[in-house]
Amino acid sequence: MADSGHSTATLRLTVGRLRIAHPITVPTAPVPAAEIVPALQGLVNAVVEAAEAGHTVSCRKGCGACCRQLVPVSRTEGERLLQLVEAMPAERRRALSARFAAAEAAIEKAGLKERGERSDRELSVAYFAARIACPFLEDESCSIHPERPLVCREYLVTSPAELCAGERQEGVTPVAVPKVSMAARGLQDEKDGWFPLALLMDWSRSRPRKAKRRPGPEWVQRFLRGFSAS
């Protein structure tokens, strides 16, 4: 269905044991990939909602232990987040910029800027041990909650909140949410599919400036192809 510059379709997905039917609306005209991120956020929300049904989730506002984990962000989401930051009032941008600079310095000091020989798991454990708060974390709550990255949406736990602060996360029981967010990596044919969210400003200094434009439905099809291949 197309209406006033937008196309809407109902996506029907089988993800593991979950069956999702979710309406998605995207611009019909060619747009940069970042413009379909709101539609992907809605899709991930629908998957998360289906996955958490029947579970008692213990995540609460004001509990930001997991916001010290390594948060992998795709180029497409990085571009969307940069737009979000650019649209903020100058004072907020200055505060954020200082927090990003501090996080970047801490990552460098902890020797975590380069992956080296580390596996994903080893890198995640070392990153969490360094206790580097996400620059978007304010008063232990996400200051960009409606716009938080896809992967942040997919992380929910049912275990007691205090366990989440443990260095090796012993006893932490995440809800089994299918990682739909992974399909955003490589959406724009980038080879290095992700970077740590805390390095958003560092990434922005060297990021590719040229963004391909495609009709919204085409971006969604690429995303779904990436999802079924993952």
Ligand code: SF4
């Ligand atoms: S973006 Fe928000 S939810 Fe995600 S790690 Fe940062 S503060 Fe936490």
